[in-house]
Amino acid sequence: MSQLKDIYNEDFVQKLINTIKTAAPAFDRDKCRALIFQEDWPELALKQRMRRITDSLYETLPKDYTQALDILYQAAPHFTGLSGIVFPDYVEQYGTGHWEKSMKALEMFTRYSTSEFAVRPFIRLNQERMFSQLLVWAQHPDEHVRRLASEGSRPRLPWGISIPSLLSDPAPILPILERLMQDESLYVRKSVANNLNDISKTHPGLLSRIAAERFGSHPDTDWILKHAHRTLLKKGDKQALAVFGFEDTPAITLECFTLHTETVSIGGSLLFSFQIRSSGRHKVRIDYAIDYVKSRGNRSRKVFKISEAVMNNGDVKAFSKHHAFKDLTTRKHYKGIHTLSIIINGTVKASLDFSAQ
CATH class of the missing domain: 1.25.40.290 (ARM repeat domains)
Structure with a gap:
């Protein structure tokens, strides 16, 4: 190469x-x-x-x-x-x-x-x-x-x-x-x-x-x-x-947060989905974070942007995401329990653990 x-x-x-x-x-x-x-x-x-x-x-x-x-x-x-x-x-x-x-x-x-x-x-x-x-x-x-x-x-x-x-x-x-x-x-x-x-x-x-x-x-x-x-x-x-107008607000709620598998193979990908609902008009920034297991057993968080949008009262947006667990020159993956979190306007709304094998 x-x-x-x-x-x-x-x-x-x-x-x-x-x-x-x-x-x-x-x-x-x-x-x-x-x-x-x-x-x-x-x-x-x-x-x-x-x-x-x-x-x-x-x-x-x-x-x-x-x-x-x-x-x-x-x-x-x-x-x-x-x-x-x-x-x-x-x-x-x-x-x-x-x-x-x-x-x-x-x-x-x-x-x-x-x-x-x-x-x-x-x-x-x-x-x-x-x-x-x-x-x-x-x-x-x-x-x-x-x-x-x-x-x-x-x-x-x-x-x-x-x-x-x-x-x-x-x-x-x-x-x-x-x-x-x-x-x-x-x-x-x-x-x-x-x-x-x-x-x-x-x-x-x-x-x-x-x-x-x-x-x-x-x-x-x-x-x-x-x-x-x-x-x-x-x-x-x-x-x-x-x-930029991304105010922390309880009017944006997270629903149906699901990991489609509790175990991901290193070299494979993690599939997850969720939806968010608004009870007013708000600017929304959606990120997700993974707390990766490192070589010494400690964990390190990496945040990934998904989307930004303006949501009106009653709006519901659904998301489905594949996250690759392939080794990169900048990141090596290790076996263990990792954590996936959904972040709305800077606030973690929910977290789920999964295993990397």
């Missing part, structure tokens, strides 16, 4: 060194290839392979940073998607001493791949200066550059270098996000929502205050705020639920 690290393979490297050779006839392809494909290459993970390629380019490109960038500028447009992060990675590794040239390079390279990881060392080096640049990028006509302003400043950027100062105080991020709250690009708006979701994990009240002030001001802003609250909504945070 192909792995993500295999985006850096023989074909990629051959295309890369051939493209650079076209831009720089003196480039030593054979030396670069030998430096990349050392004996440990098959065992290297994705980012290790990326860094090996970056370091090999450094050894075979001109040592003058400006000359090396001129060559990389010509090559980068031929490599889009995740594999293209080798170009901003070159800037991350060898450009921190050349601020202005590096900012120009990151702005250019992000249009073909993403420079979100490469800006992180610059934030650590000089947060105030880097955030001034991010504010400029937040107004750029290219959506990829605007997204870089948001994605690069995320407190919890996956795979990115940690920025402890942003985890403890996300205030510097907010002016950047403010400029993007009505962005025309969904690509950008998703990044803004992910950034705010990151913030919510350590500063939930801050996100709720922003939503209380801004929700209803613009459809694109509303989408961002709703998506940004996904973690808090799944946690049943009452302040977050109230922002």
Whole structure:
């Protein structure tokens, strides 16, 4: 089975060194290839392979940073998607001493791949200066550059270098996000929502205050705020639920909650059904949670969204759901007694146990 690290393979490297050779006839392809494909290459993970390629380019490109960038500028447009992060990675590794040239390079390279990881060392080096640049990028006509302003400043950027100062105080991020709250690009708006979701994990009240002030001001802003609250909504945070009109109310009742089997095989699926009834007009968010048995016998809850709806007086909605118990890269299943719960507007209405075998 192909792995993500295999985006850096023989074909990629051959295309890369051939493209650079076209831009720089003196480039030593054979030396670069030998430096990349050392004996440990098959065992290297994705980012290790990326860094090996970056370091090999450094050894075979001109040592003058400006000359090396001129060559990389010509090559980068031929490599889009995740594999293209080798170009901003070159800037991350060898450009921190050349601020202005590096900012120009990151702005250019992000249009073909993403420079979100490469800006992180610059934030650590000089947060105030880097955030001034991010504010400029937040107004750029290219959506990829605007997204870089948001994605690069995320407190919890996956795979990115940690920025402890942003985890403890996300205030510097907010002016950047403010400029993007009505962005025309969904690509950008998703990044803004992910950034705010990151913030919510350590500063939930801050996100709720922003939503209380801004929700209803613009459809694109509303989408961002709703998506940004996904973690808090799944946690049943009452302040977050109230922002979107999901009030806890006894007028929504759960009926006919049924497990169609009391035992599920690991690798199989669990079938359950229920219905809800409303005795007034209410906005309703329906989730279910499973308390999974873990390897040491303890349990861990995972919440899954089912639906959102507006229900009028006397409305009844029926639901039937299959939940897969197949092992994933992010979750392994274990034998034992698990618990399934139905959650309405953040409140657990009922729970049933079942056995996984």
